[in-house]
Amino acid sequence: MSPLNIKQGSSSHSAYDLRDPHAEVIESHTLAVIVDNEAGVLARVIGLFSGRGYNIDSLTVAEVDHTGHLSRITIVTRGTPQVIAQIKALLARMVPVHDVHDLTEEGPSVQRELALFKVAGKGEHRIEALRLAEIFRAHVVDSTLESFVFEMTGTPEKIDSFAELMRPLGLREIARTGVAALSRGV
């Protein structure tokens, strides 16, 4: 009996179809997930992303209802529309998950992130850094003769551009909180 003429490396050569059926547009979505604030819940949510190969661009978590022990997880993720829908369905079916909101889909939303920047330098650089900070409405929250720590709140894009400008002026470290988001209106 002769073997099938199936090329090595072609999809039929495997027990699985190796081609990606969803190669299409990639969208970024911000999801707000309300969960029981219990041990292991965050691990379960993150495990879903890592286990299935989904992206997490930003993640923030904190308890938002102390009596009901509910936390709000804000996740910024990327994927094709089908993948985004899948992510939402997989989150919603989790036992400790109460609610999943797609802020990107549910209409306009405000998205804010807080960042701290440590900038070290002297002379011209120091003055320029202060000037730019003022334009960006960043506050000085710590200063020495040779450094500043700026605090800034804004969209992730705004934080990115401030970081770009600070880089040549002596940017040493950045700490970012990740995105917090709410839908606009009621």
Next chain:
Amino acid sequence: MTQSMTGARMVVQALKDQGVEVVFGYPGGAVLPIYDEIFQQNDIRHILVRHEQGAIHMAEGYARSTGKVGVALVTSGPGATNAVTGLVDALMDSIPIVVLTGQVPTFAIGTDAFQEADTVGITRPCTKMNWLVKDTAKLSETIHLAFHVARSGRPGPVLIDIPKDVQFADAHYVPREKIKPSHYQPKVKGDIEQITRLVEMIETAERPVFYTGGGVINSGPAASQLLRELAEATGFPVTSTLMGLGAYPASGKNWLGMLGMHGLYEANLAMHGCDLMINIGARFDDRITGRIKDFSPNSRKAHIDIDASSINKVVHVDVPILGDVGHVLEDLLRIWKSRGRKVNKAGLATWWKQINEWRAVKCLTYKPSSTIIKPQYALERLEALTKGMDRYITTEVGQHQMWAAQFLGFEGPNRWMTSGGLGTMGYGLPASIGVQIAHPEALVINVAGEASWLMNMQEMGTAMQFRAPVKQFILNNERLGMVRQWQELLHGERYSQSWSESLPDFVKLAEAFGCKGIKVSDPKDLDDAIMEMIRYDGPVIFDCMVEKHENCFPMIPSGKPHNEMLLGDDDTQGVINAKGAVLV
């Protein structure tokens, strides 16, 4: 006022409250307090397994054959890690089980204590939900919630990790009916608008097909009954996945047989050529769809599923219906009847004519032999000689599993237990014991391959100890047959490591366990041997020597569309496409 008791007693009390009759388990240091409680009562029966993987598969077999939640109890560390394969198996196949694991005392967690493993960490992706209970006061509530989660919505395995100090400590027991209802309440009623859209499509479809799956079984016997009513009333053909066999009876006139990679020609071509596909509780698995792009290209598709993440996961559907099969079919039937029970009679007549032509191909035909037992023949005889009996079938994984699905007929739900999603070799023997424990009077047969069977053969000891007269029907081809088939067809006949070498003498092995061994290699002796197996009052290891190089057909190579199916060895000569094209 609620009662105060130790955590260990609470475990047993909560299980009783949940109506649990049997626990499959294995003791160890971290669960000794619970075992002490088990010793001091008679309501719950404990089945002592020989390996924790066996306990989980037994609980699965028990659950799938009864519709109840299966329960297993194992110790910390190695006990828990041995259970992992079974947990994933149950997760993939949506089987409701509750697994209790012992854990080192809370103060020792994180210290690399003796037999400590991060059980909730390891099993998080292997369970529908799991909990580490650090406070005895929360234990009873957690156990009751666990049962609720295991059986609600899309069923699945859950695990509760209980540190030893939590088992010793006292707290108030909260009975089942005092628990505050969980917010976890999956929706069971389907959207009436979508159901009505589907009814409209049913009224006009020319070439409809019901594609049914494990979800019909999960939904309960009433769902199978509704499916039958719907199929008979509409006259639509029915096919099923491996997991849904028995939901529609094999003797039913609309039955096309199983579909998919090793499914029947008529079933796959009906799927490929239909204009309306009604998916009822199936999940468009890759063994079904083949190449997605070419999957049933000209049909509108409806999908009834209780899990929103199953809908539009791999195949985009036109009518998504989120809900429980039983509830949705009830509404569907009611609406369809109230609108006058319409179907496209002329279209259906032509469709059935086409289907009958496909049926006439007789795709399960194999070359008979008078000297060697063909595996298909062995199953045909098993089917003929056990038909009409109160029979349950479990399987291992491999060619024998596929032949069992093709050649055995299932008339009702919950009669067929197989590892579909994970494909776990070693599932069948313990699963058969779990089934037998639930149905002591029934004939329970595990259709096995010799290689799979060896993976959990220690459980014959369990079968003996608990007088579970399970019949181990081993189709012995002295090969990892399914692997050998792929190597023949796709890897240039290089049979790398696919021999079953140094096999035990199964008859002597049976004697060593104290049960009966039967070996047969001549087709003429087969019927008598099968009858001897059935009549023997106790476990039997049946060593059926079969053709070593038989291939399982039909076969759709991975990534190929349904109409490029291989029907037999002749088709594997050279190109698949030429023959495939002729078939459509």
